[in-house]
Amino acid sequence: MELLKSQPGSRFTARQIAEWIAARYPAAVQAKLEKSSAVNSHAEVMNQIVAEIGASRPNWERQVPQLRTTEGIRPRQFYWTEKSEEQEVHDAERTPSRKELSTQFESGDGTGGSEVDVDVQLEVSEAELYPILIEFMEGEYPFKGVRIDERRSSNAYGRGGNRWLFPDVVGMEDLTRGLDSEVKLAVRESRDRRIRLWSFEVKLLVNRSNARETYFQAVSNSSWANFGYLVASRIEGSDTIKELRILYAMHGIGLILLNVEDPAESQILIPSRERLDIEWSMCSRLAAENRDFKSFMRRVRQFFQTGDMQES
Structure with a gap:
């Protein structure tokens, strides 16, 4: 707590905290080594301190509301803040x-x-996360991602009519990529599935104060797609992922943690549960309301006609 409180907002792993303790209180660490029969070296006592920090975390978080930890990121990071979780999301x-x-x-x-x-x-804005997400997905799958700007909507349903209607990013996955050309043609003629559609709701921060709201926003705006995901660059709060896993069991929306510095190191923490059928009637409403989504549907049509995911 001494370390974290002295540098509010800075994030430290348990290993970094243990190293600070060893440098700050070397006599105490040496005494711990001499008293313990389970450890025989400085490296072993350091490993023990790291383990004790991890084991003590749940109790510390209950006792000290200013102590926060990241979720999903490994190794976990500890930090100190006087802000409420709602204020963290707002900021x-x-x-x-x-x-x-x-x-x-x-x-x-x-x-x-x-x-x-x-x-x-210098921080990342939500808009800067969209290309990072697309880069990650295109590196993982035969995938083409597209940004959907809700500001390009007609608002035909009046004020609030489009709330939680449009995802931030959509994408299509080519299930025939890598197949022999004759096999591709056979799949096309058979009318078997050749494509899967993806939907993503992107947030800078998900914590206990907004986990349910952001999750249900993803549920709402991905009802048309084969896969739906909530995406965040930061996940914080010891119970956040636990809450999201409970919601996943009921609704099937997955969770992606973006690595802003290295998109390839992003993680799918909870895989989305696939819906086998695309809800074309909902796609029709989205396309009628939003020019970006209409353009995306044009790409989908062109793929079915030509097998090419690139916009022509």
Whole structure:
């Protein structure tokens, strides 16, 4: 707690915390080594401290509300904050992009007085996550991803009519990629499945305060697709993934943790449960309401006609 409280917001693994303890309190660590019959070296006592930090985490989180931990990321990270979980979500959603902050700094409009101040604030915006997600998915599957901008909707149903209607990103997966050309033609003539459609709801942060809301938003806007996912760049709170797994059991929406620095290291933490049939009537409504989704459906049609996922 001494370490975390002294550097609020900074994230540390259990190993980093143990190393800090050893450097800060070497006599105590040496005494622990001498008293223990189970460890015989400094490396072993360090491993024991790391294990004890992990085992103590649930009790610490109950006793100290300022202590938070990340979920899904391995190794788990610990940090200190005075913000409520609701405030963390609010602040994450209001975070300006790196491009915006750089523009403010260059024009003299930023609140920070130096380049260092600006660098401290550099965070990823939700919009910057969309291409990262697409890059990850296209690296994992024969997949083509497309951004759906809800601002390009007609709002024919009036104010609030499109709430939780459109996903952030959609994609189609070519089930025939890699097959012999004659086999592809055979699949086409057989009318067997050649494509799967994916839907993604993207968030900067999912924690206990917004886990259910964001999950049901993903449930709502992916009802048409074969696969639906909630995607986040940060998952925090010791019970968050547990709650999402309970909801998954009922609704089948999967969970992806994005690695912003290295998209290829992103993880599908909970695989989506596949729906065998596409809900074409819902696709029709989305296409009628939104130009991006209509363009996506045009690509789907072209794929069925030509076998090519690229837009022509």
